[in-house]
Amino acid sequence: MTDLASMTLPELTGLITSLQEKPYRARQIYEWIHKKLAVSFEEMTNIPGTLKKALSERAFIGVPDICALQVSAADGTRKYLFRFPDGECAESVWMEYRHGHTVCISSQVGCRMGCRFCASTLLGLTRNLTAGEMLGQIYGIQRDTGIRVSNVVVMGTGEPLDNYDNLVRFIRMLSDQDGLNISERNITVSTCGLAPQIRRLKDEKLMINLALSLHAPNDELRKSLMPIARRYALSEVLDALTDYYSEGRRRLTFEYSLIRGVNDTDRCAGELCALLKGLNCLVNLIPVNPVRETGFCETSRADAAAFKKKLENHGIHVTIRREMGRDIDGACGQLRKRHADGAV
Ligand code: SAH
Numbered sequence: 001m002t003d004l005a006s007m008t009l010p011e012l013t014g015l016i017t018s019l020q021e022k023p024y025r026a027r028q029i030y031e032w033i034h035k036k037l038a039v040s041f042e043e044m045t046n047i048p049g050t051l052k053k054a055l056s057e058r059a060f061i062g063v064p065d066i067c068a069l070q071v072s073a074a075d076g077t078r079k080y081l082f083r084f085p086d087g088e089c090a091e092s093v094w095m096e097y098r099h100g101h102t103v104c105i106s107s108q109v110g111c112r113m114g115c116r117f118c119a120s121t122l123l124g125l126t127r128n129l130t131a132g133e134m135l136g137q138i139y140g141i142q143r144d145t146g147i148r149v150s151n152v153v154v155m156g157t158g159e160p161l162d163n164y165d166n167l168v169r170f171i172r173m174l175s176d177q178d179g180l181n182i183s184e185r186n187i188t189v190s191t192c193g194l195a196p197q198i199r200r201l202k203d204e205k206l207m208i209n210l211a212l213s214l215h216a217p218n219d220e221l222r223k224s225l226m227p228i229a230r231r232y233a234l235s236e237v238l239d240a241l242t243d244y245y246s247e248g249r250r251r252l253t254f255e256y257s258l259i260r261g262v263n264d265t266d267r268c269a270g271e272l273c274a275l276l277k278g279l280n281c282l283v284n285l286i287p288v289n290p291v292r293e294t295g296f297c298e299t300s301r302a303d304a305a306a307f308k309k310k311l312e313n314h315g316i317h318v319t320i321r322r323e324m325g326r327d328i329d330g331a332c333g334q335l336r337k338r339h340a341d342g343a344v
Contacts, residue, residue, distance in 0.1 A: 004061050005061050006132035012029060013026040013027075019055075025051060029047060034173065034176070035178065041055060041061075062130060064082035064084045064085075067082065067089065071328070078330075079328045079330035082140060090109050090156065092104060092106060092137040093156065102151040103138050104156050105137045105154055106137065106156035106157040107163050108129055109128075110125045110126040110157065113159045113162070113192050113226070115213075115228075116224075117288055118333040120156075120157040129166065131166050134170040153190065155188070155332065161194040164200065164201075188210075190212075191213065192213045195237050198237070198241060199244075202244045213226070213257075214283075215263060217263075219234050252280065252281040252282070254281060255332075256283055256285050257285075257289075257333070258287050259299065260296070260300070260303075262296065264304070269310040272311065276311075276316055283319075287320070289332055
């Protein structure tokens, strides 16, 4: 069976014409899936029954169902548990900001990167998500809320650059005029630092934002928190990122989760200033979110403010991320593999 939700319009046109149908039918079907957010052939009222029957024998629309929803009483953040056609599940988060509505999607079921502070990696990687399954999280949320999604961040479960081909396909389809038409500039992909894939991404000529999960100012500390740092040294990752941004793109974004007594010391702040010297960048500080299994504690507000001040004194732009959805375990690093029954 072919998954229609992951097919580009030219691919879909190929399939439709192979069934001896007119090419304009492909565009109609594409619009049903990617603009009108249909999840079944029945909804496609302008498509002849014979074509719908022929399609349903060969293909399916590989988008997920919503199987649970939690809404934060604190800030209205909504966390969705989606179930994919094979029964696997992943979580996505909808957040309301002043400048619009952002959806944070998962790119894999589980994750194999092993970052020590993150819940999403505790059970390892089950599988990659397809482009249609990534799109389907956004479509499902937009259908549910009835509100247009303006920004997408690929910061849920999974390492997006470890699912490279599906990710690139997903971005092209998401920004497609015949689909939701979300500007590439409103799409952010966060990576733990797969240097070769960052280099490859440059050649795709996409205008998306890349954020690097930095979390430490030197290789030694980074290696102790993020196994991927043993493979790619910071210098290599920063080189790849600087190259990625060299063609008219905007400033680099770094995420830095503050862990009490581990990476939040005055010395770390000093090393970070030296590391980022001369780079046009933004550092997003995130007081580490509690994950039962990790034993890490967040930095106090006062210490986080002092860390921020030190960076600012060196001319670095810094924000402390407002953590949304913590009360529903929907904040960074709190998403995990769950099943429909809610068990971990
Ligand atoms: N794999 C990608 C994207 C997913 S995680 C990446 O590593 O960037 C999104 C962000 O949340 C990353 O910066 C990640 O390091 C961070 N994160 C993970 N666990 C966290 C936690 N417990 N508290 C705060 N941030 C966390």
